[in-house]
Amino acid sequence: VSVIKGVCRNIDLENSLALIKNAVLSYDKNKPASNVRRKEDINASIEKIFKDLGIIGVSGSNELTKVICEVYQIKRQDPYAEYQLQDIYERVLEKEDSGEKLNLKSFEQRIRRAIQKAFQTIAELGMVDCDNDLFVEYATLLFDFNQIRQQMRHIKNPEESPGKINIKKFVEGIIAKLRYS
Numbered sequence: 378v379s380v381i382k383g384v385c386r387n388i389d390l391e392n393s394l395a396l397i398k399n400a401v402l403s404y405d406k407n408k409p410a411s412n413v414r415r416k417e418d419i420n421a422s423i424e425k426i427f428k429d430l431g432i433i434g435v436s437g438s439n440e441l442t443k444v445i446c447e448v449y450q451i452k453r454q455d456p457y458a459e460y461q462l463q464d465i466y467e468r469v470l471e472k473e474d475s476g477e478k479l480n481l482k483s484f485e486q487r488i489r490r491a492i493q494k495a496f497q498t499i500a501e502l503g504m505v506d507c508d509n510d511l512f513v514e515y516a517t518l519l520f521d522f523n524q525i526r527q528q529m530r531h532i533k534n535p536e537e538s539p540g541k542i543n544i545k546k547f548v549e550g551i552i553a554k555l556r557y558s
Contacts, residue, residue, distance in 0.1 A: 416446070419446060419449060419555060420442065420446070422554075422555050423442050423445055423446075423551065423555070424442075426551055426554060427441075427442075427495075429511050429515070430494075430495035430498055430499065430511075430515065430519075431494065431495065431498040432491050432492075432494050432495045432498070435490075435491050435494055436487055436490065436491065437486075437487030437488050437489075437490050437491035437492075438491050440469070440484055440487050440488050440491075441488050441491050441492070443469045443472075443473070444462075444465055444466065444469055444488060444548060445548055445551050445552065445555075447465050447468060447469055448460065448465055448548055448549075448552060449552050449555060452552055462485075462544060462545060462548075463481075466481055466484055466485055466488075467481065469484075470484060488544065489542070489544065492542050492544060492547050493542055495515075495519070495547075496520055496524075496525070496528060496540065496542050497528070499511070499512060499515050499516055499519070499520065499525060500525055500528035500529050500532060500540065501532065503516060503525060503529055504529050504532055504533070515550075518550040518553065518554060519546065519547045519550040519551065520540075520542065520543070520546065520547065520550075521540075521541075521543060521546065523540075524540035524541050524542070524543075525540060526540070527539065527540035527541075528540030
């Protein structure tokens with residue numbers, strides 16, 4: 378009798394294990410569809426941020442979106458992963474490969490100009506109203522605040538040196554906003 382109970386228990390355990398295995402396998406099959414949906418959500422969120430920054434449709438904004446998505450994927454797998462922007466640029470250019478050979482320098486320059494435009498917009502918002510919600514939200518998240526202040530001084534007095542942007546801080550700031558909003 379105890380042998381039969383043991384066999385029944387083993388059969389129940391095997392059935393439970395098979396049920397769990399099937400649930401896990403079916404979850405993995407559904408995962409790619411949710412990743413596609415998630416990518417659409419990320420692109421929509423980036424588009425909203427770019428709209429707030431005044432760079433939607435600006436030359437370089439599409440390239441910047443691709444770079445942010447690429448870094449986001451890296452950070453999603455390992456939040457502490459280190460990366461070089463040059464490597465990300467090359468990876469994005471390889472994926473794009475639309476027949477024409479795109480220059481890495483011009484790719485980077487378009488991104489830099491788009492970020493510079495956002496930097497200028499935030500500095501101008503800060504000049505007009507330092508309590509502006511967009512200024513408060515993005516000035517320290519995407520840029521070094523000392524550099525924003527320097528840019529504001531430059532806007533007031535063009536003889537002052539302009540502020541400088543940090544592309545990596547900008548990208549990391551947008552990723553932080555995507556993660557926690």
